[in-house]
Amino acid sequence: MNLLRRGMCRSLALSCFAAVGQAADGDKPLPEVEVTGSRIERMDFETLEPASIVTSEYVETRGLTNLADALNETPGFGTATTPEGGQSSYGPGVNFVNRFNLGSNRTLTLVNGRRIVSSNTPHIFGPAAPGNQVDLNFIPTILLDSVENLAVGGAPTYGSDAIAGVVNVKLKQDFEGFRAFGQYGQLDGGGLDNDSVGLVAGWNLAADRGNFTASLQRSSSNGLLATENSRFANAYSYLANPSTAVTSTQPGRTPANDGRVNIDIPFNTSNTDGIPDAVLVRDRRLKVVNFGGLALPTGANNLADGRLRCFGGTQTTCLQFAPNGDLVPYDAGISFGNNDASGGDGLYLMETLQLVTDLERTTGTASARFEISDGLSLFADMFAYRAEALEIVDQTAYNSVHFPGTSSGITLPSDHPMLTAQARAALASQGVNSFRLSRAHRDLTVNNARSESELYQIVLGASGNFALGERRFDWEAYANVGRFEGTYYSTQLNRQRFVNALNVVNVGGQLQCSANPGYANLPAANAGRVLVGGEAPVADPACVPLDIFGEGRRSGAALAYVSSIQRTTTEMEQQVFNANIGSELFDIWGGPIRYNVGFERRHERGEFRPDDYLAAGLGRTAALAGPMGSYTTNELFAEAVVPLVSEKNDVPGIHALTLTAKGRRVDNTVNGAFTAYTGGLQWSPIPSLELRGNVTRSLRAPSLTELYTPESPLFTQVADPCSLGAPVGQRPEVRAANCQAFYTEYGLPADGSWLSNAITSSVPGSSQGESSLRNESANAWTAGFVFRPRGEHDFMLAVDWIDIRIDGVITNLFAGDIAGACFDNVAYPNQYCDRIERNPPGSLQPGQITFVQTGYINGAFQSTAGVTAEGRYRRELGNSGAIELGLSYYRLREELRSATGLTTTDTREVLGSPTDSVQLNLSYETGRFGALWQTNYLSQQLYNRALTINQRDVLEVGSNYVHNLSVHIEPTERAVVRLAVTNLLDGAPPFPIGGDSFNGNYEFLGRRYSLSLTYDF
Structure with missing residues (x-):
């Protein structure tokens, strides 16, 4: 058996796409199949909406064991949630795709056309924006058949979340035989x-009336530290460009020797001199803190010229604690x-950054189909998935002089009992x-996330057909139940x-x-005690003294006393019942009107x-409370395909003209009803277009997060827009007029001299979900063409214009956003003003803010527009094989x-x-050998559209090419060996990407290899 599938999309190229339903030779029609976005079978992969396919052959040839990697490098997919970079504490290692960069929560992911339970933790600190995202880690690539990517039009067919599009993963349904796979x-x-091993086996039953297919795949990948990558290890960063005054206090310092990358940029003179306020600098360090701890004087952190303020007459004698506790x-x-x-010796942040998460995952599947009779079949699909992920490093807990509150520097007496004799003498x-300790507590706790997750899904259903009169009716009904369980572990520092x-x-x-040690030489407010963020000690017989004067000096008993591993769990459940039936309504001139309702x-x-520890807020974060809630939808849907003109009508200039109409009525138990619809035309003036x-x-x-997040108290400062000294805002005239109305209402001076206390003092507030949120609603259109001329060679080109606008975008607003929106709005007062409570007119302090309600609202809009192009050209070379060129482009x-x-x-x-991604x-294929060359291109990009040369020296990064090579050979009819090289030329992202910022759109890991064997028994 040849393992390389022949036929449509037979090449190793990525892109196959919606095409006119006609056979290659123009004589025989291709069989009808159900395609993504419709429940009515179509010829070939013929769709109204722009669509593309990723084949299993492509995934195997590229050496990818995670489907998400194939999609994330596809033009038109935006920045995704991946195991790369920093991770959420409540979902490390997940893979959520993001079509058109509209947010991963606006791309609907299906498996075999059916919903899958979400793996997105329902919490404001989850791994991605709140939504029903599906983790593609659970897809076993050994069982993959194809992935159909539909742009825009999935909502009438599938319901909520398909604003940007639908990713429909199709798995092998009727596999026969036994296949083994291994890759390293x-x-x-x-x-x-990284390694992956898998098995898939399938048997036909009862004279081919049934089939049972099962698979098991385990994949493991080790993480990577930033310090193991040369670009990241250089620690590039944009830092404040000092003024020319530094030359008087730091003699000998010049732009050529102070660490800036571009030595031709001089010191700053003003904000309008054309000299950047920030410059790209190598080897960035936090000078105010490190892992062993700095001993710093009380008072100001810095000298007038920005240097760290230390001890001695010139305040330049800086000291740090060595691992043995001495001051050096x-x-x-x-x-x-x-x-x-x-x-310098300051904190090297690259030691706290990972590039890739450790991830181990196992998926088992089983599917069964049995034809009871010619008109009735039963089917079942089952998935079981388990994963363990570890964020290998992250930033730790701090007590540093550049942080406030509980994380601020600690004032200690110079004769503290745990100081070494040398340290006490050095301070004397x-x-x-007394001195301040500024320290990163890497030896006490590292805030890296660890997770264990499980997903279970079962689908039970029946399908069939029957005749009524001259019409055939096709029906399907199924129940789909899924459950996701996630357990997340973190190391916490007990505040008390x-x-x-x-x-x-x-x-x-x-x-x-001792709760009352009676230390001398501390501030009077300390009452002889060491305080941390104002927190005082309490008597505890279990207490163990902690030595933090030097990294690694704490005892095991002290570590166990002050830190512990905490546990958080999440559950997501989904239940779906679907029943639909389709047939032909009646015949019109162009043919029968086909429909499906359900x-x-x-x-x-x-x-x-x-857990109880986190719920009580015993660590350094606010007390955690999690949402618990549910909702139910009842949805009616219908679809009709109307052939206004067909080939048999022989109308000049209209080879075919088809009208499609789809609608869905969604009734949600929380926020009511919504009607989704699609209407469109497909017109072929000639057979090839x-x-x-x-x-x-x-x-x-x-x-669920947006609806049910429980109320959490907070304290926050507010940039009250009408206070003395407040900014003029984005709409100065509107703000000024509204402030005058505000002054009048509250009886305040009209000259703007009123001062809001919230500018400098925190006021109480809360944040919570909002059960009255409306649905986000999106209006979109597409227009394009598919061109596939008849001829000797296989050529296809599809180009589509896409436009999407989302209104009522659900947004999490903060206090400053709310205050600004209140007073910068033409309509005043408005919904944003209602979220701010103030003392009433005539009270002791009228107009002063007493409470702010932050949280989720239906905000304004989000929009995107672009052009997609998918192309393929294949040429047979006779006995020499065949070549194929594939194109995928998004503008x-x-x-x-x-x-x-x-x-x-x-x-x-x-x-x-x-702007452009290609x-x-x-x-090339011949006999038992094949090869694939791939080039991915990204056009140049800006850091921020608002930045100017007065603000920063690097405003944009250049374009980027990445080249990949794959080859395969079939040594026998049953075996395929594949070698894949990703980033063949070992290219780095355009400078300085990777050193100054982390952006998942770029390939930054360097050249890597994979070797795999697939064998059919």
Whole structure:
């Protein structure tokens, strides 16, 4: 058996696409199949909406063991949620795709045309924007048949979340035989080791009336640290360009030797001198903190010129704690701004950054189909998935002088009992009675996330057909039940115990904790105690003294006392029942009108449960409370395909003209009803050309997080817009007029001299979900053509224009957003003003803010527009084989966002949203050998459209090419060996991407190899 499938989309190239339903030789029609976005079978992969296919052959040839990797490098898919970079504490390692960069929660992912339970943790600190995203990690690539990507028009067929499009993963349904697969890969030079093994077996039953297929696949990949990548290890960053005044206090410092990359940029003179306020600097360090701890004087952090303020007459004698607890000289590096430096002994943040998460995952599947009779079949599909993910490193807990509150620097007496004799003498030599400790607690806790997750899904159903008169009716009914369970672990520093363990006394040569140690030379407010963020020690017989004077000096008992591993769990449940029936209504001139109608009921439930420690807020974060809630939808849907003109009518200029209409009525138990629809035309003036277009209205229902997040108290400062000294805002005239109305209402001076307390003092507030949220509603249109001329060679080209606008975008607003939206709005007062409570007119302090309600609202809009192109050319070379060229292209024409409707942000061509993205695939096949060359291209991108040369020295990054090579050979009829090289030329992202910022659109890992074997028994 030849393992390389022949026929449509037979090449190793990525892109196959919606094409006119006609056979290659023009004589025989291709069989009808059900395609994504419709429940009515069509000829070939003929769709009204723009669509493309990723084949299993492509995934195998590229050496990809995760389907998400294939989609994320496809033009038209935006920045995704992946295992790369920093991870959420409540969902590390997940893979959510993001079509058209509209948000991963607006791309609907299906398996075999059916919904899958979400793996997105229902919490505001989940791995992605709130929604019903599906983790593609659970898809076993050994069972993959294809992935159909439909743009825009899926909502009438499938319901909520399909605003950007639908990703429909199709798995092998009727496999016969036994197949084994194994693959191993790693980086060039070692690292990022990954392996995958899988088995799939299938049997036909009862004279081929039934089939049973089962698969098992396990994949494992090791993570990668930023320090293991040369671009990241250089620690590039944009830091404040000092003024020319530094030359008087730092003699010898010049742009040529202070760490900046572009030595031709001089020191700054003003904000309008054409000299950047920020410059790209290598080897960025946090000069105010490190892992062993700095001993700093009380008072100001910095000298007048920005250098770190230390001890001695010149305040330049800087000291740090060595691993043995002694105080040794500290090199603060070359100062850039208040907290940063180039070089020196300060905190090297690259040690706290990972590039890829450790991930191990296993998926088992079973599917069965049995034909009871010619008109009745039963089917069942089952999935079981388990994964473990580890964010290998992350930033730790701090007590640093550049942070406030609980994370601020700690003032300690210079004779603290846990200081070494050398350290006490060193402090005494500087005339120091007390000092501030500035430390990153890597040896106490690292906030890296770890997770264990399981997903179960079962589908039971029946399908069949019957005749009524001269019409055949096809029907299907199924029940779909899914459950996701996630357990998340984190190491937490106990806030109270940490303070207890620092208050130590020496009693008869024994160090003991004391709630009242009676330290001298501390601020009077401390009452002789070490305080952390104002928190005082309490008596605790279990307390163990903690030595934080040098990295790694804490005892095991002290570590166990102040830190512990905490556990959070989440559950997501989904239940779907769907029944539909289709037939032909009646015949018209162009042929029969085909239709499908049906009903779907869907129930979604989610729960987030922190353990008692987190719920009580014993760590350094606010007390955690998780949403628990559910909703149910009842949905009626219908679809009709009307052949106005067909080939048999022989109408000049109209080879075929087809009208499609789809509608869906969604009734949600929380937020009511919504009608989604699609209407479109497909017109073929000649057999080789089809013109197509549609208009679509779609929705995204509020997620469980957005609806049910419980009220959480907070304290926040507010930039009250009408206060003395407040900014003029985005609409100065509107704000001024509304402030005058505000002054009049509250009896305040009209001259703007009123001062809001919330400017400088925190006021109470809360954040919570909002059960009255409306559906996001999207209006979209597409227009394009498919060209496939008849001839000797196989050529196809599809080009489509796409335009999507989403209104009522669900947005999480903060206090400053709310206050600004209140007073910068032409309509005053408005819904944003209602979220701010103030003292009433005539009270003691009229107009002062007393409470702010933050949280989720239906905001303004989000829009995107672009052009997609998919092309393929295949040429047979006789006995020499065949070559094929594939093209996938996306041109971004518009990308706008507005949270409140008052200002609009244009993110087109900004990092993550390139104007042009292209993928070219050139493949060659002959006999038992094949090869694929692939090139991926991204156009140049801006850091921020608002930045100017007065603000920063690097405003954009250049275009980027990545080349991949894959070869395969079939040594026998049953075996295929594949070698894949990703990033063949070992290219890096355009400078300085990767050192100054993390952007998942770019390939930054370097050259890597994979070798695989597939064998059929």
